[in-house]
Amino acid sequence: MGIIEAILLTVVTAATPLVLAAIGELVTERAGVLNLGVEGMMIMGAVLAFVATQATGSPYVGILAGIGGGALFSLLFGFLTLTLVANQVATGLALTILGLGISGQIGEAYVGMSGTKLPPIAIPGLSEIPYLGPLLFKQDLIFYISIALVIGVNWFLFKTRAGLKIRAIGDNHGSAHALGIGVIRTRYLAVLFGGACAGLAGAQLSLVYTPQWVENMSAGRGWIALALVVFASWRPWRVLAGGYLFGAVSISQLHAQALGLGIPSQFLSALPYVATVVVLVLISHNRRMTLINTPASLGKPFVPDR
Amino acid sequence: MSVAGASAERPLLAVRNLTKLFGTFAACNGIDLDIQPGEIHALLGENGAGKSTLVKMLFGVLAPTSGQISWRGEAVSIASPSAARKLGIGMVFQHFSLFEALTVAENIALSLDGTIPLARVAERAAELSRAYGLPLDPKAHVADLSVGERQRIEIVRALLQNPQLIILDEPTSVLTPQEADRLFETLFKLRAEGRSVLYISHRLEEVQRICDRATVLRHGKVTGACDPKKETAASLARMMVGADVPHVSAAGTSTKGDVLLEARHLDMPARTPFAVSLKDVSLKVHAGEVLAIAGVAGNGQSELFDALSGEYTVADQNAVLIRQRPVGQQGITARRLLGAGFVPEERHGHAAVTGMSLSDNLVLARNQSDRKAFLGGGVLGIIKYVAVRLASRRISEAMDVRKSGDDPTAGSLSGGNLQKYIVGRELDRQPAVLIVNQPTWGVDAGAASRIRQALVDLAKSGSAVLVISQDLDEIFEVATEVAVISEGRLSDIYPASALSREKIGLLMGGLQGQPEALTEAAHAH
Numbered sequence: 001m002g003i004i005e006a007i008l009l010t011v012v013t014a015a016t017p018l019v020l021a022a023i024g025e026l027v028t029e030r031a032g033v034l035n036l037g038v039e040g041m042m043i044m045g046a047v048l049a050f051v052a053t054q055a056t057g058s059p060y061v062g063i064l065a066g067i068g069g070g071a072l073f074s075l076l077f078g079f080l081t082l083t084l085v086a087n088q089v090a091t092g093l094a095l096t097i098l099g100l101g102i103s104g105q106i107g108e109a110y111v112g113m114s115g116t117k118l119p120p121i122a123i124p125g126l127s128e129i130p131y132l133g134p135l136l137f138k139q140d141l142i143f144y145i146s147i148a149l150v151i152g153v154n155w156f157l158f159k160t161r162a163g164l165k166i167r168a169i170g171d172n173h174g175s176a177h178a179l180g181i182g183v184i185r186t187r188y189l190a191v192l193f194g195g196a197c198a199g200l201a202g203a204q205l206s207l208v209y210t211p212q213w214v215e216n217m218s219a220g221r222g223w224i225a226l227a228l229v230v231f232a233s234w235r236p237w238r239v240l241a242g243g244y245l246f247g248a249v250s251i252s253q254l255h256a257q258a259l260g261l262g263i264p265s266q267f268l269s270a271l272p273y274v275a276t277v278v279v280l281v282l283i284s285h286n287r288r289m290t291l292i293n294t295p296a297s298l299g300k301p302f303v304p305d306r
Numbered sequence: 307m308s309v310a311g312a313s314a315e316r317p318l319l320a321v322r323n324l325t326k327l328f329g330t331f332a333a334c335n336g337i338d339l340d341i342q343p344g345e346i347h348a349l350l351g352e353n354g355a356g357k358s359t360l361v362k363m364l365f366g367v368l369a370p371t372s373g374q375i376s377w378r379g380e381a382v383s384i385a386s387p388s389a390a391r392k393l394g395i396g397m398v399f400q401h402f403s404l405f406e407a408l409t410v411a412e413n414i415a416l417s418l419d420g421t422i423p424l425a426r427v428a429e430r431a432a433e434l435s436r437a438y439g440l441p442l443d444p445k446a447h448v449a450d451l452s453v454g455e456r457q458r459i460e461i462v463r464a465l466l467q468n469p470q471l472i473i474l475d476e477p478t479s480v481l482t483p484q485e486a487d488r489l490f491e492t493l494f495k496l497r498a499e500g501r502s503v504l505y506i507s508h509r510l511e512e513v514q515r516i517c518d519r520a521t522v523l524r525h526g527k528v529t530g531a532c533d534p535k536k537e538t539a540a541s542l543a544r545m546m547v548g549a550d551v552p553h554v555s556a557a558g559t560s561t562k563g564d565v566l567l568e569a570r571h572l573d574m575p576a577r578t579p580f581a582v583s584l585k586d587v588s589l590k591v592h593a594g595e596v597l598a599i600a601g602v603a604g605n606g607q608s609e610l611f612d613a614l615s616g617e618y619t620v621a622d623q624n625a626v627l628i629r630q631r632p633v634g635q636q637g638i639t640a641r642r643l644l645g646a647g648f649v650p651e652e653r654h655g656h657a658a659v660t661g662m663s664l665s666d667n668l669v670l671a672r673n674q675s676d677r678k679a680f681l682g683g684g685v686l687g688i689i690k691y692v693a694v695r696l697a698s699r700r701i702s703e704a705m706d707v708r709k710s711g712d713d714p715t716a717g718s719l720s721g722g723n724l725q726k727y728i729v730g731r732e733l734d735r736q737p738a739v740l741i742v743n744q745p746t747w748g749v750d751a752g753a754a755s756r757i758r759q760a761l762v763d764l765a766k767s768g769s770a771v772l773v774i775s776q777d778l779d780e781i782f783e784v785a786t787e788v789a790v791i792s793e794g795r796l797s798d799i800y801p802a803s804a805l806s807r808e809k810i811g812l813l814m815g816g817l818q819g820q821p822e823a824l825t826e827a828a829h830a831h
Contacts, residue, residue, distance in 0.1 A: 159424070160424075161415070161424060164408070164412055164415060164416060164424070165416065167405075167407065167408060167412075168405050168408060168412075168416050170407075171405040171406060171407040171408060172403070172404075172405050172406070174403070175403035175404065175405060176405075176416075178367070178387060178403050179387070179403070179416055179417055180386060180387060180388040181416070288447075288449060288450065291406055291407060291447075291449040292406075292407050292447055292449060293407070294407075295407075296406065296407065
């Protein structure tokens with residue numbers, strides 16, 4: 001395995017949690033809900049995945065625990081913002097802070113333990129392809145799920161009736177309600193999906209990226225995922241591309257240090273946000289693109305008036 | 307049309323004694339309505355007459371307080387729009403419920419049940435739009451379409467349900483005359499197929515042209531059911547605005563005072579494609595007068611308010627004069643400092659910040675004009691809350707504002723009470739000039755009469771008052787002079803006592819400048 005291949009492998013590993021969390025948040029936001037608690041849901045997924053893996057010895061149980069933890073945590077967000085109509089921004093921020101705190105508490109006894117790494121699954125035949133094979137077809141289950149989710153979400157949002165309803169709710173929840181679409185119910189499902197994806201992203205951190213528990217190990221990836229959704233202008237394929245771009249940037253910090261390049265790591269870690277700001281400026285210049293891609297009712301609370 | 311003849315005895319839709327109360331206010335009061343198969347039935351009435359409330363109940367958007375709806379002879383309760391659609395009722399709303407980010411086909415698909423695959427919806431929509439002469443590109447994004455095209459989507463969307471009754475709420479208010487003609491042809495096609503159309507409008511000429519029967523509403527009650535083709539515009543207008551002219555209260559003094567508010571050949575180009583441009587508007591309001599501007603909504607009332615209040619300035623400094631000082635290019639604060647007060651139409655978010663307390667709202671409105679009373683500390687502008695609270699309490703008492711607590715948020719007040727407070731906030735300054743847009747819009751009767759009385763009293767004390775209103779009862783109650791605005795042009799100013807409701811109705815309906823129509827009205831009178 002050459003140095004380039006090794007670097008690319010780390011890029012894939014760094015990008016996967018970003019793609020996962022962002023694709024989940026993309027669905028949530030397409031339904032018009034802004035959940036800023038991605039970081040909190042992610043870290044809950046990470047700690048629960050690690051704990052469950054230690055308890056059962058199976059990282060696959062850990063994956064389920066991570067998904068469940070993220071989803072459960074998002075349910076709390078859903079209850080507060082959708083049922084009780086609390087402010088989404090404040091609730092999301094609270095969710096992040098709460099998640100970081102609770103996960104630290106749960107994981108206290110597990111700090112320093114060596115974990116179980118999720119084994120890679122080689123796809124027969126394809127994994128033999130030189131260069132590309134080990135990179136794409138000799139990966140762990142979560143990587144495959146992340147790719148499948150991007151394809152699946154893209155198909156679901158733009159080719160199915162249920163996806164159309166989600167986009168309709170995100171665009172104009174009043175009209176969607178008038179048409180008899182269950183706005184609150186659909187939003188709950190979208191929030192749950194976002195939480196499950198963030199939880200899975202967390203599981204990837206504690207089972208693949210660094211198979212151990214470290215407090216605050218999500219290290220701002222939830223925020224990058226949020227930025228990534230905007231960067232991708234709410235389009236699934238762009239989440240995939242942007243996720244790998246952001247992943248490469250974050251990995252380049254390490255390699256830049258290792259290679260002794262004189263680029264400050266702070267600059268590199270700021271790059272994803274700079275890129276997002278640039279994209280935001282670009283799309284806000286184009287009224288048509290904003291109208292068509294941005295969920296117009298994003299972050300607005302919905303109270304049925306009948 | 308044979309369908310109509312065959313089942314004329316059994317109406318498609320029959321409404322008996324339908325009532326909708328909002329609190330104690332009856333938006334609809336004992337309405338009876340019959341719609342026969344294969345007819346275009348007009349629902350006529352002024353703004354606030356209860357037309358929208360009635361059709362919302364027919365379409366399951368609002369639940370009636372009491373009364374009965376029968377569909378094909380059977381009593382039904384329409385619990386939701388989808389229940390209405392299942393019965394065979396389709397509706398095209400005045401404000402479209404379209405999704406801008408989605409394509410035409412996707413918008414249509416959303417209102418269909420799940421049995422038709424998405425891919426086929428575009429085909430069906432294209433078929434229908436061809437059949438009824440409603441050209442549409444299924445792949446276009448709604449955000450890129452004109453208002454007329456958007457309405458076509460709504461109509462196609464309603465037609466895909468194969469409805470027997472289609473309700474159109476003020477469909478031509480957003481259309482160009484050419485688009486309107488096209489719409490009428492579609493309606494005739496629908497009628498020829500034996501479908502019924504309930505056509506809501508306040509445009510008499512249109513109703514006479516296309517409708518077979520008409521039901522006229524006024525103040526939530528049916529005031530007439532007729533064949534509009536056999537009626538004159540004047541008789542329809544009388545049903546719409548009421549024949550019982552109340553005594554005009556002599557609001558002003560008999561001697562005219564100085565001109566306090568004046569517009570001289572005021573022109574203002576339309577700011578958006580849907581706004582109205584003001585054309586050569588001239589008016590004078592003397593001290594002691596209440597000039598009421600009547601007119602159908604969307605004929606330039608809000609633009610006139612903006613120009614007179616200074617929310618939008620005009621290029622010609624001499625086009626607007628307050629107390630004989632030219633202020634055309636001056637902003638709202640400068641005009642307030644000259645002694646003018648303004649009450650815009652929209653209570654929530656325009657006249658008041660709903661999330662802030664009444665006293666905060668008071669400071670927001672009057673922090674410049676009452677700087678000495680409300681602000682201290684020189685340049686620091688520290689708010690003197692004791693003074694503000696006292697003023698706020700004084701206003702509440704003067705206008706009998708019912709509220710919970712001493713200083714609640716503006717949004718917690720009922721519409722009527724908030725409006726009383728907002729009007730009171732201006733009256734409290736004893737303005738020399740007061741400009742009010744829709745002073746009692748959506749306000750209960752008690753609050754409305756209180757506000758009107760306050761306007762009359764202000765004029766009596768020597769101020770000039772300009773009221774923009776769509777409510778003729780209100781106009782006759784408060785006005786000493788009346789003018790009508792239509793398509794951005796203002797009619798001559800008449801003394802209120804010299805105007806009949808019919809004449810105002812005709813001027814409102816856009817028949818201005820058609821002398822024969824006005825003579826007809828005079829005959830009917």
